[in-house]
Amino acid sequence: MARYLRPRVTGPQVFFTLALEQRGEDRLLRHIADLREAVRMTQNSRPFRIDAMVVLPDHLHAIWTLPPQDRDFSTRWASIKALFSMRQEAGAQRASHLKRREKAIWQRRFWEHHIRDAGDLAKHLHYxxxxxxxxxxxxxxxxxxxxxxxxxxxxxxxxxxxxxxxPSGDYGE
Incomplete structure (x- = not known):
């Protein structure tokens, strides 16, 4: 299994992209209330600030700031994904999903980028x-x-x- 090395910064500001397992479906919009509730419940148990967020039909982008002395965004996303998934019908499950007791709703991983400075933040907000x-x-x-x-x-x-x-016309990519 791949091993991901993340910066050991506490209280980071981080940009995320999370996607549904089945790209092209609109589950996030059809069940936006469930997603909002999952985020609210997770924020109540493990606080973080949402600096920006956009939800599209099959993926979302967010920028969070974690509290000082905290860098555990993975547990927060796991909680959001689990709480959302509990309210959903399973997707097209493969043997690996059944083995892990997954509903095949979310892609297993997510993409993150630690914000470096004000210019980097502006670029990711625009994106x-x-x-x-x-x-x-x-x-x-x-x-x-x-x-x-x-x-x-x-x-x-x-x-x-x-x-x-x-401003550059390229969405900061």
Whole structure:
């Protein structure tokens, strides 16, 4: 099995991408209330701040800041995935899913990137909020209802007319 070496930084700010096992399905949107409840329950038991989040039909992006002296985001994501999965019908299970008692809803791993500085944060915020535009789901980022961009607009931190396209035009990839 692969061994992942993660930075040993406590209280990190981290960008994540999580995807459903079956790309192309819309389970996350159809069951958005279940996902929100799983996140809420996990935040109550293991606090973290959501700096940004966008939920698309088959994947999500998030930027979190963990409390000082804490770097355990993996347990938090495991909790969210498990709590969400408990409320769902199983997906197309292979023998490996049955062996591990998995419902075949989420991909087993997730992608993370530790934010390095203010420029890196801005790049990942734009990527997160611009993702529905990139996937052709809406013309402007503000038009996507499942995004934390709305919170930032209310706080006056983001211009409501922002198109969702990063200044370089490449979504920061």
């Amino acid at each position: 997160c909020w611009g993702n529905p535009v990139k996937h052709g789901l809406v013309e402007k980022a503000v038009d996507w209802p499942f995004s934390s961009i709305h919170r930032e607009i209310k706080l006056g931190k983001v211009d409501p007319s922002w198109s969702g396209i990063a």
